[in-house]
Amino acid sequence: MKQPKVTVVDVAHAAGVSKSTVSLVLQGSSLVNETTRAKVGAVIRELGYVYNRSAANLRQSKSKIVGIVVNDLTNSFFAELAVGMDMVVQSAGYIQFMANSAENPDRQAEVIASMREHGMAGLILSPARGTTSADLRPLVDSGIPVVLVARNVPGLKVSSVVSDGHAGAAAAVRHLVELGHRRIAFLGGFNDTAVFDERMRGFRDALVEAGLDASDELVISSAPSRAGGVAAVERLLSMADRPTAALCFNDAVAFGACDGLRSARIEPGVDFGVIGFDDVIEAKTAVPALTTVSVDPQGMGRRAAQLLLKQINSGDFEPEALVASVRLVVRESCGAAQRMKREAVTA
Structure with missing residues (x-):
């Protein structure tokens, strides 16, 4: 038998x-x-x-499954990013297999392995904090096309779609300087990630350009979440020489910063200038409406999916690096409206 x-x-x-x-x-x-x-x-x-590696490869080559792994689906930015990917993937006749790594590289490795078992045709990945090129090299070497989105992994030769964090942060700081702020903080984000470093360099370069203090005490790192924003503001308010405005790592931190300021009876957009980063859907309807650097997360998701499908269909995995342009969207939280009112009164 x-x-x-x-x-x-x-x-x-x-x-x-x-x-x-x-x-x-x-x-x-x-x-x-x-x-x-x-x-x-x-x-x-x-x-x-x-x-049976050859059988696995054969299954993969015929697959209509696209793997999508993001690091924080509780953040609106990544939810909108996923929506953009889904638009392109579904219209092309593929099925998306989505997972949330929750910033855990071990969890990320497990879900990617599971996706490989199901024979995915390609992977779009927003890497978890701490991901290294060595972690992903076996996947890349296996011949599965990979596109990184929102975050890069140094040393890994794959395609990527990221936003211009340096230009966005610099534009935000210049705007705060134009509004009259001379002591500006940077709130939130993990300081061991490439995207934090890029935005931080833009923040500091703009301060130096304006002849302002760019010392380390003005940088308050925290979890890139609403709770992280509250925690960062609590530390900011304990400073002897308190800043009058802040650029936040992302919109989630900015929302938390506004919560923390109100708890201290400081009104964001009136007593303190706040700028976020991402321009998620809630930014426009927040109170006050959030001034933020718009990176168009849905657009980034669409571009990442289009790039992956191009590689799947052509069989050409030559890395392409796309850097999405950004723009500052001025609303109420930075205090621009308050300045206009004051200027109108004194005119």
Whole structure:
């Protein structure tokens, strides 16, 4: 009687690990520690499991599944980014397989491994914090087209779609300077990410250009979330020489900053200038309406999906780097309207 074929699930069960971990071992991923790798390898040999790579590649080549992994779906920016991708992917006849890494590289590796098991045709990835080129190289070397969006991974030669964070941050600071602010802070974001570094350089370059203080005490890093914005403002308000305005890492931080200011009876847009970054849908309807650097997240998502489908259809994975232009959208939170009222009174 013919013995049933040993599967990845059988190996995972016998080794006491997840199916995704077995897949990572088969792919040679550096995310699996040596002890687990050895245990899985021993089970594979014991059960006689054979990894049919050619069959996996054949399934992948015929796949109509596009993997999409973002690092924070609770952030409106990434939700809008995903909507833009979905518009293009569905209209091209593909099905999207979406996952949220929650800024966890291990979780990211697991969901990517699961997507590979299902035979994805390509992957759009907004990398989790701490992702390295070594983490993703086995995936790239396997021949699956990859497009990075919103964030880059230094040293990884794949296509990418990012926004011009330096230009956006510089434009925001120049606007605050024009409004009369001379002590400006930068709030929120993780200081070990490339996108933080880019926006920070734009912030500092504009301050230096204006002959203003650009010291480290004006940079208050925190989680890039609404709660992170509240925490950053609490630290700002404890400063002896308190800033009068702030550029926030993103809109979520800006919303939190406004919450924190109100808790301290400081009215954003009147007593303190606030500028965000992204221009999510809620920015226009917030109170006060948020002045922000618009990066058009849905547009970025569409471009990332178009770039991936181009690579899938042509078989040409030559890296392309697209940098989306940005623009400052002036609303109420920066205090521009208040300045106009004052000028009208004194005219």
